[in-house]
Amino acid sequence: MRVLLVHSGNAVGGDSSKYTFVLEQGRALAELGCEVEYYAVVGKGVRGYLQNVKPLREKVREWKPDIIHAHYGLCGMVAVLAARKKVPVVITCHNGETLSRSANIISSIAAWYADYTICVAQHIYDKLYWKPKVYCIQPCGIDLKDLPLIEKSAAMKEMGLVADKINILFGGSFSNVRKNAPLANAAIALLKRDDINLIEMRGYNRIQVNELLCGCDMLLLPTKSEGSPQVLKEAMACNCPIVATGVADIPYLLHGVTNSYVTSFDPQDVADKIKRVIACGERTNGRERIQTLRLDNPLVAETLLRIYKSILKS
DSSP: OEEEEEEEOTTTTTOGGGOHHHHHHHHHHHHTTOEEEEEEEOOSHHHHHHTTHHHHHHHHHHHOOSEEEEESHHHHHHHHHHHTTSSOEEEEEOSGGGSSHHHHHHHHHHHHHSSEEEESSHHHHHHOSSOOSSEEEOOOOBOGGGSOOOOHHHHHHHHTOOTTSEEEEESSOTTOGGGOHHHHHHHHHHHTOSOEEEEEOOSOOHHHHHHHHHHSSEEEEOOSOOSSOHHHHHHHHTTOOEEEESOTTHHHHTTTOTTOEEEOSOHHHHHHHHHHHHHHOOOOOHHHHHHHTTOBHHHHHHHHHHHHHHHHHO
């Protein structure tokens, strides 16, 4: 089976090899015997996206995929227009589709005309203006083999983390408004400790992120909005304690995970949960939870392949 994965290329300069979770999904599909190719949609705004319809149509004509799988609703619209009902289209909706009226309208129309829609969490499906005819809820997976469990002391040494500090990894860039650094800073100020080392997750490669998650005392994710956050799943895979706001599917993912807490947007609540993690001082059973939820990429790829085959048989 030939699968063409379509994704936004703006953040990665049109280089699909830098779009980590899509690349990992493609790799997992390839391991199941699929031929996988990528197309990066580059352009700003609706007009910029629509300029990709013709080159994607040419890509489809040249490569002849059996399935086009587009990530994000706007890319899904490009895929639907390029396919012209000649090739089945699957769309995965993540979260950005529902954050503005225009994006929601376009994504909802695309999902309606697609052959199958995947929403990475239930709240995304609920927010779409027009519900797709055929859909499922399936979070994106992570590659457990790329996230080995490293002894905390070894990971700390590798990343230069100081042992007499409480090393807290912030789940994104401080400048990303959605990740909510002000809430993190307000909560930490309430702790009135001078041994907190808040680390910005920015500029690290995949290996270093794995080492940080194994070496830090916790992941702090006070996010305002998410789809189904990959960084949270990665932290779970590394048995890293987590303090995160209860948005999206975070409460579901963290259900039953030890020494990890869901918070409100009250800085005192966040501070109290950080205190609990510090007082406990233990790692978690997050990796076991990831395995229970079948969120290892090879298992997610099996689900995708079943969806593709069901479409082609219909």
